[in-house]
Amino acid sequence: MTKTRRHLHTIPELLYDLPETSSYVREVLDELRIPYKYPVAQHGIVATVGKEEPVFALRSDMDALPILEEVAADTQAFESTKQGHMHACGHDTHMTMLLGAARLLKAREAAGQLRGSVRLLFQPAEEGGAGGRAMVSEGALQGVAGAHAIHVWPGLPSGTIASRAGTIMAAADRFWVRVSGRGGHGAMPHLAVDPVVAAAAAVGALQPLVARETSPTTSAVVTVAEFNTGPGAPNVIPDAVELSGTVRALTAEHFERLKSRVAQVITLTAKAHGCMVALRWGNTAYGPTVNARAMVAHVQAAVQSLGSEATWTALEEPTMAAEDFSFIADVVPAAMSFLGIRNETVGSVHGLHTPRFRMDEAQLPVGAALHAAVALEFLGSGAAAAAGAARDVTGAACAAEL
Structure with missing residues (x-):
């Protein structure tokens, strides 16, 4: 996962113009033998693990920001190769975590432990381009019963996973x-x-x-x-x-x-x-991101299933930052989770959208396990529960594998 994230960090691309980023994500999906539809919303990807209903969606954004990266000595090996472009909002980590979840879920499918299917949404143009709306308009959410997204959050200690029912972003x-x-x-x-x-x-x-x-x-x-x-x-x-x-x-x-x-x-x-x-x-205003209460309950259960790998925190108030996951949450029950990455030891202390933003890479498997566990909790609450799905296909097993 570290290798994947660092490669994606070197090739930041903006808005809908994501040929290199999209190509790399598709290479990983091909290696995992996960089928996908491409292109969606220009360079977006919609992949699917499983073949049955219900369908749950996991979403990652893909685009970077027009920011000149300030490179530290220990990050020179994987600094941006595109002058003035930088993954300063963690979307390289979001893609990495979703690909990690894809690997976990594919293993469950192969073992016959996936009661339903999971749709993997790799979305362009979150940073002002309303890529979420474009994905919805091109049918990426067709037949989806619920959705989850992760955003790394430097304001929370590493290993903390936080969310709240109702409005979470402005x-x-x-x-x-x-x-x-x-x-x-x-x-x-x-x-x-x-x-x-x-x-x-x-x-x-x-x-x-x-x-x-x-x-x-x-x-x-x-x-x-x-x-x-x-x-x-x-x-x-x-x-x-x-x-x-x-x-x-x-x-x-x-x-x-x-x-x-x-x-x-x-x-x-x-x-x-x-x-x-x-x-x-702007061309498209972003509405408030509103979490469905039932979906947040699935996230909390998933975090608890991760055991000592993560700590659940209920957010007391929303943030005034905005996210185009709001377009997805407008059409299906959904939840946005924040994954804490603040770790002074590795220098992960700088804010999003800053030239010195850094990632605590030890949290990559936590995010991947969270994604997979939320999907399995959701599917397990319906058809899978009726079929007697085993508990060892949830968060603790995902965390152990990564």
């Missing part, structure tokens, strides 16, 4: 704004229409949308992350200012209201300063 969308005025000389501001003042006022005016229009008992975030006045000089008022940022909320209703208010506040504030606004949103 809805999110991105916005880009151009505030246009009329440029001029800094010594004669009265002859210009200053877009810098207008844009700065708009940024300040956004803050009450959370501080005063969002209930203190819920959560929302409006972030302006870019404020660009262009390449001008200190004594030049520019013609325009560009802003970009994100909007996040825990419910779909508040999310849509917040987006409407963001557009209204920016437009009217700029207009009050004599400026015009052009605003656009």
Whole structure:
């Protein structure tokens, strides 16, 4: 698994353009003699272990981020070979864990211990491209009764597996704004229409949308992350200012209201300063990721079946990060689990989406065993239970094999 993860780490690719990544995943599936459908959603893969119903889905994302990797001395052997691209969100580890689960489940199938089938979803374009929606629209969830996904989580100690029923991740969308005025000389501001003042006022005016229009008992975030006045000089008022940022909320209703208010506040504030606004949103907003209570119960049972390999923790509150697993959770009962990877000894302490993100590779088999155990717990609760499925095909055995 370490070899697999490190190879995938060297070939990060973005969004839907994943030829090398997809080719490598298919090579491993071919070695395991697991049939698959390809292409789905351009470079996505839908593989299947087993031939019966019910059908349970396990999902991994595949794409990387446009981040320049900061390489440590002990990671140079497997650093990114693509300048400016990096697996900084752990998707290389997610693919590795799903391939490990595939190996475990294939062994169960060969032994006649798989009561149903497991669909393995290798999904492109999680990072802003709505690959989850594309997979759903192309039929990847057809006939699926439940689904599970894992995300590595640097904020949790290694070996911890955490989840919660209900909303676990927020809805999110991105916005880009151009505030246009009329440029001029800094010594004669009265002859210009200053877009810098207008844009700065708009940024300040956004803050009450959370501080005063969002209930203190819920959560929302409006972030302006870019404020660009262009390449001008200190004594030049520019013609325009560009802003970009994100909007996040825990419910779909508040999310849509917040987006409407963001557009209204920016437009009217700029207009009050004599400026015009052009605003656009991302191609596809991500809804909140909502875990089904019954699916979280299967995850908890699977973690307990792993014995000393992992520790279960119930999350008290959701995160404001977003995930396009939400598109899958919208159509089938599903659960997202967080796998803790924080380990100071191996330097796995940096956040997701940072150039110094590192993985505690000792957790790779834990994730693989969790995936397999959740699938087996789900299948065992239905047809397999009625057929008297043996308990040695669940988490403890999976953990022992890896």
